[in-house]
Amino acid sequence: MATPISPLFIPKPHLQLLLNELRHRGYSVVGPTVDQEAIVYGEIQSIEQLPQGWTDEQAPGHYRLKRRDDNAWFGFVVGPHSWKKYLFPPKTTLLTAEKTESGWQFIPRSADTTKFALLGVRACELAAMRIQDQVFLNGPYQDPLYRERREHLFVISVNCTQAASTCFCTSMKTGPRCENGFDLALTEIDTGFLCEVGSERGREVLDAFVSLARRASEGSSVASNSNNDCVTANEICFATPEQLKSAENARQQAVDQITRQMETSDLPGLLLSNLDHPRWKEVGERCLSCTNCTMVCPTCFCSSVTEVRDLNMDRVERERTWDSCFNPDFSYLGGSLVRNDTASRYRQWLTHKLDGWHAQFGTSGCVGCGRCITWCPVGIDITEEVAAIREETSP
Amino acid sequence: MPRKPRLAVFKFASCDGCQLSLLDAEDELLAICDRVEIAHFAEASSDLQPGPYDVALVEGSITTHEDAERIKRVRADSKFLMTIGACATSGGIQSLRNWGQIDEWVQSVYPSPEFIRTLATSTAIADHVLVDFALHGCPINHHQLVDILVALAEGRNPRVPSHSVCLDCKHRGTVCHVVARGIPCLGPVTQSGCGAICPAYDRGCYGCFGPSQPANTASLVSQFRSHGHSTEKLVPLLRSFNAAAPEFQRASEQLVILGPNSEG
Ligand code: SF4
Ligand code: SF4
Ligand code: SF4
Ligand code: SF4
Numbered sequence: 001m002a003t004p005i006s007p008l009f010i011p012k013p014h015l016q017l018l019l020n021e022l023r024h025r026g027y028s029v030v031g032p033t034v035d036q037e038a039i040v041y042g043e044i045q046s047i048e049q050l051p052q053g054w055t056d057e058q059a060p061g062h063y064r065l066k067r068r069d070d071n072a073w074f075g076f077v078v079g080p081h082s083w084k085k086y087l088f089p090p091k092t093t094l095l096t097a098e099k100t101e102s103g104w105q106f107i108p109r110s111a112d113t114t115k116f117a118l119l120g121v122r123a124c125e126l127a128a129m130r131i132q133d134q135v136f137l138n139g140p141y142q143d144p145l146y147r148e149r150r151e152h153l154f155v156i157s158v159n160c161t162q163a164a165s166t167c168f169c170t171s172m173k174t175g176p177r178c179e180n181g182f183d184l185a186l187t188e189i190d191t192g193f194l195c196e197v198g199s200e201r202g203r204e205v206l207d208a209f210v211s212l213a214r215r216a217s218e219g220s221s222v223a224s225n226s227n228n229d230c231v232t233a234n235e236i237c238f239a240t241p242e243q244l245k246s247a248e249n250a251r252q253q254a255v256d257q258i259t260r261q262m263e264t265s266d267l268p269g270l271l272l273s274n275l276d277h278p279r280w281k282e283v284g285e286r287c288l289s290c291t292n293c294t295m296v297c298p299t300c301f302c303s304s305v306t307e308v309r310d311l312n313m314d315r316v317e318r319e320r321t322w323d324s325c326f327n328p329d330f331s332y333l334g335g336s337l338v339r340n341d342t343a344s345r346y347r348q349w350l351t352h353k354l355d356g357w358h359a360q361f362g363t364s365g366c367v368g369c370g371r372c373i374t375w376c377p378v379g380i381d382i383t384e385e386v387a388a389i390r391e392e393t394s395p
Numbered sequence: 396m397p398r399k400p401r402l403a404v405f406k407f408a409s410c411d412g413c414q415l416s417l418l419d420a421e422d423e424l425l426a427i428c429d430r431v432e433i434a435h436f437a438e439a440s441s442d443l444q445p446g447p448y449d450v451a452l453v454e455g456s457i458t459t460h461e462d463a464e465r466i467k468r469v470r471a472d473s474k475f476l477m478t479i480g481a482c483a484t485s486g487g488i489q490s491l492r493n494w495g496q497i498d499e500w501v502q503s504v505y506p507s508p509e510f511i512r513t514l515a516t517s518t519a520i521a522d523h524v525l526v527d528f529a530l531h532g533c534p535i536n537h538h539q540l541v542d543i544l545v546a547l548a549e550g551r552n553p554r555v556p557s558h559s560v561c562l563d564c565k566h567r568g569t570v571c572h573v574v575a576r577g578i579p580c581l582g583p584v585t586q587s588g589c590g591a592i593c594p595a596y597d598r599g600c601y602g603c604f605g606p607s608q609p610a611n612t613a614s615l616v617s618q619f620r621s622h623g624h625s626t627e628k629l630v631p632l633l634r635s636f637n638a639a640a641p642e643f644q645r646a647s648e649q650l651v652i653l654g655p656n657s658e659g
Contacts, residue, residue, distance in 0.1 A: 036570035061618065063575045080570050090566040288611045290583035291558065295565030306554065311426035311545060322566060327558045328608050342609060377561075377573045377583050378618045 007187075007194040007247075008206070009239040012073065014213050015193065016047045018156075021209045022117045027154055030086060031119030032076070037065050041081040044119070051076060058164035058370065061379025074188050077164045078122055078369050082298035084132060086116050087149045092320045094305070099314035112145055117154035121182065123175030124167075126157055127367040128298035130181055134361045135301050154201065157182035159247075160254035166370030168260040168383060174367040176254040187247040194239050194247045210236055262368065262383040263390065268358040270390055271351040279388045284343025286378055291324035293372035293380070294349065299365050302330070325349050350385060400449035400548055403435035405469050407455025407462050408489055408517060413480035414438045414454050416537035423541045430548040446472030450547055452540075453526075456482040456489060456517045463514070463523060470524040475547065478520045479540065481533035481636040485605055488533075489517040490639035519639065530555065531605040533636035536588045556587050557608040560600045563591035572599050579619045579632055584610035584642065605637040612646035626650045 010018075022029050023045070032039050033049045039056055056076045057064045068075050096107040121129075136146040160167075160176035169175030178185045183202030186193040197203045213236050239247070294300040304323040309316045323330055325348050331338040339345045357365035366382065373381045404414055418439060420427070434444040451473035457463050470476055478484045486493070492500065497515040501508045520526055530539060539555050546553035560582035564571065572578040572594055580599030582591065588604035606612075612633070619629055633647040 036575070038570040038575050040568065040570060061574055063571075065575070080575070081568060085568070090568075285611075286614050288559070288583040288615055289609055290561040290607075292561050292565065292571065292583070295562065308554075311423050311541070322562075324558075324562065327556075327562070329557060342611065375571055375574055377571065377580075378614055 005197070007196045007239045007244070008210075009192055009237050009243050010186075010195050011192040011235065013047070014236060015073075017212050017216060018205075018209045019045070019047065019119075021205060021212055022154065025115075025205070025208075027115045027117035029117045029119055032074070032079070034065065038063060039065065039076050039079040041079075041083065041085070041118075041120075047073075050074075050120075055162075056164065058166045058374045059379070060166065060373050060381045061376055063374050070190075072161070072188060074120060074158045074186075075162060077160060077162065077167060078125065078371060080296060080371070080375060082296060082369075082371065083118055083121060083125055083129065084298050084301075086118070087129075087132065087146050087153070088136065088143075088301060088303075088322075089145075090322045092145060093317050094320050095318040097316045097318075109145070112148040113152075114149060115152040115154070116149065117156065119156045119158075121155050121157040121178075122160055122369075123157070123178045124169045124172070124367040124369040125298055126155070126178055126181040127169075127172070127174035128369065129155075131299045131361065131363055131365065131367065132301060134363060135299075154205070155182045155184075155198075157185045157198075159185060159187040159251050161188055161250040163254045163257040164370060164374070166260060166373045167258050168262050168368040168370060170255065170258050170368070171260075171262040171264060171383075172364065172366055172368035176258070177251060187251060189243060189246040189250055194243060260370065260373075260383055262366075262386055264364070266390065267364065267386070268355040270386070271347075271355040274389050275347065275351070277389050277392065279385065279392065280343045280347045283346050283380060283385055284341060287326075287342050287346045287380055288378060289326045289328070289342045289345055290377060291326040292375050292377060293382075294324040294326060295322060296371040296375045297353075298369060298371070299353075299367065300324070304330070325352070350382065353382075354386065399430065399432045401434040401444075401447075402431045402450045402452070402544070403446065403448040403469075403473065404433075404438065404452045405435075405454065406437070407453065407466065407483065407520070408458040409455030409480065409482040409487065411438065411454070412534040413483075413532070414452075416534050417452075417540060420537045420541050423537075427541060427544055431544055448473045449475060450544070451476045452479050453477065453483050453520050454479050456486045456519060457523055458489060458492075458514055458517045459512065460514065466520060466523050475527045476520075476524065477528040477530060477543070478526050479530045480535050481531065481603065481605060482517075483520045484529045484531055484640075485637045485643075486517045486519045486639035488636050488638070491634060492517055493639055494634070517639070528553075531586055531603075531637075532588045533603040539588060558587050559583050559607045560585045560587055560589070560591050560594070560604070563587050563589075564594050567591060567595055569594045572597075573618075577622050579622075579624050579629060581615075581632065583607075584612050584615055599632075601635055602633070602637055602643065605640045606642040610642040612642050613649065616646050616650060620653075620656055623656065625656050626654060 031044045033042050034051050039051045050073045052073050053068050053071045055066050055068045057066050098105045136143040157178040182198040185196040302323050303320045305320050308319050326345050353365035481487050493516045501511045543553040573580050578599045581602035582600035585600050585602045586604040586607040593600050630647050633643045
């Protein structure tokens with residue numbers, strides 16, 4: 001971690017130069033953009049592709065893309081996509097085997113050299129990445145693709161300045177402030193961004209960006225020391241006390257807007273000691289077993305591995321695809337389905353996520369991003385389910 | 396080398412689209428012929444060889460007395476009987492007749508109704524004989540069909556997932572229409588098979604591949620009603636290619652009982 005210095009103020013249009021610098025360094029920059037009536041994550045070349053002036057309205061089973069009455073660039077929260085699609089892609093070929101004269105030839109997956117720079121990672125998403133690191137990198141076996149992509153990853157996080165009704169990061173102690181796990185962290189204020197540095201790599205990119213900006217804006221000064229001698233709003237300078245205050249207020253606004261809560265003092269323990277609770281059956285009647293919650297969850301990591309052969313039987317690919325504990329077939333074991341009803345599958349998901357993960361990975365599997373609540377077609381709310389199990393439990 | 400399995404294709408009340416998807420599998424057809432002997436396939440060849448067959452693909456539903464008898468003979472002649480498509484698997488779009496008055500329809504549709512002899516219902520093959528495997532879809536996905544044929548020849552399990560269309564939407568990164576636009580979509584209760592095409596092109600899922608495992612239509616429909624979608628809109632959504640699939644049928648009939656939204 002680099003020595004903390006006071007944040008730089010970056011006028012909004014200059015963000016383009018940061019994108020340019022990252023692209024120049026071989027990064028594919030991915031960030032939020034408006035598509036399919038939502039704010040999704042995709043490759044971006046230009047700041048024009050950011051959701052400027054857009055926001056999202058979220059509630060259980062409900063999401064709407066809305067116009068803002070200002071032109072904020074990051075005035076929304078987390079959407080249907082999560083960054084996990086870049087580190088743990090929905091479909092990966094792990095291995096190929098080809099039949100040759102001398103028998104089967106195994107061709108391992110070639111090393112992945114894609115360098116992603118993620119722009120706009122929220123605090124809860126940083127926490128989700130830490131959890132997936134734990135799952136994919138810190139166990140007895142590492143996932144090679146995840147490792148390759150993770151090592152090259154450049155993370156620009158953005159502090160939330162508002163929250164959705166579905167957010168509950170404060171309960172899970174994951175946000176909304178980005179504390180660590182980023183290379184650069186931005187806080188948006190009216191005129192620009194306050195930028196903090198979180199790593200050596202972040203410092204290096206920021207320095208290169210500042211000299212790029214200096215060259216680009218001939219005649220305007222770019223502060224390189226603590227003397228704040230900026231005269232116009234178009235310059236990169238150390239943030240003024242007023243700007244620091246505005247950023248603080250903006251971040252506080254997100255904290256103030258969080259209304260949803262999940263009590264965690266009795267987690268782990270509560271769920272695993274209530275396996276016969278009637279609530280499981282009740283939620284099992286509402287749940288569609290559709291897998292949406294697990295697909296959108298930034299920490300869910302289940303997959304299936306299938307050997308896919310071509311028709312002539314001379315080539316086999318080992319494919320890994322996202323799968324879910326909500327699929328009946330996912331529990332096919334020893335000739336039968338272990339979890340053959342929706343209630344048992346919902347129970348598996350919740351007990352694993354909030355209870356079993358602690359023993360398995362030393363952390364909760366939930367970061368409080370609220371995606372599973374918003375993107376459940378019938379609006380099942382994880383916080384409400386936990387509360388219901390707690391309330392109706394005899395002490 | 397063991398004998399190649401003998402394959403037969405039979406047509407009942409249907410549009411031929413599912414059989415055609417076997418012929419459409421141009422890239423794979425030669426390889427299939429290496430693996431199976433096509434003994435009876437009227438759509439492809441007039442050389443129709445008699446049974447017994449190792450594998451019978453049955454397309455279409457049962458809508459006449461003659462067909463109700465014929466399917467029994469097909470069954471008797473076939474070791475492994477597989478239905479292909481929505482008609483054979485759940486009665487097809489023509490099962491809409493199950494909710495109408497067949498005589499009235501015959502009168503209004505045909506210029507010479509006296510020549511028409513038909514059953515009052517369109518029913519799935521499984522309502523008449525034992526079915527060993529059901530391949531869903533309107534039409535079926537020919538990649539799945541090819542995989543099953545090869546799997547049968549090789550004695551392995553076919554790769555035909557029974558999960559919801561939603562999983563495919565999420566794999567593709569499609570934003571959910573139910574959540575983001577309030578459009579009713581049958582994806583959460585429909586089996587995968589198409590790769591979630593309709594949601595990727597701005598439409599809700601029409602349920603071509605029939606009910607998924609499980610298909611909680613009751614919960615989904617009650618959510619659609621709470622979004623303000625009317626019975627008049629939801630009943631036709633449930634009553635299309637797989638109208639008579641039990642989970643869809645139950646849900647549409649429940650809606651009719653509930654009546655218009657204003658009361659519910
Ligand atoms: S859960 Fe917290 S960190 Fe995540 S988007 Fe909402 S406010 Fe931001
Ligand atoms: S369980 Fe839900 S709220 Fe928690 S991290 Fe996953 S999607 Fe977010
Ligand atoms: S909780 Fe919601 S999103 Fe998850 S499987 Fe059930 S219905 Fe689908
Ligand atoms: S659009 Fe339809 S199929 Fe796709 S995730 Fe939403 S409900 Fe499921």
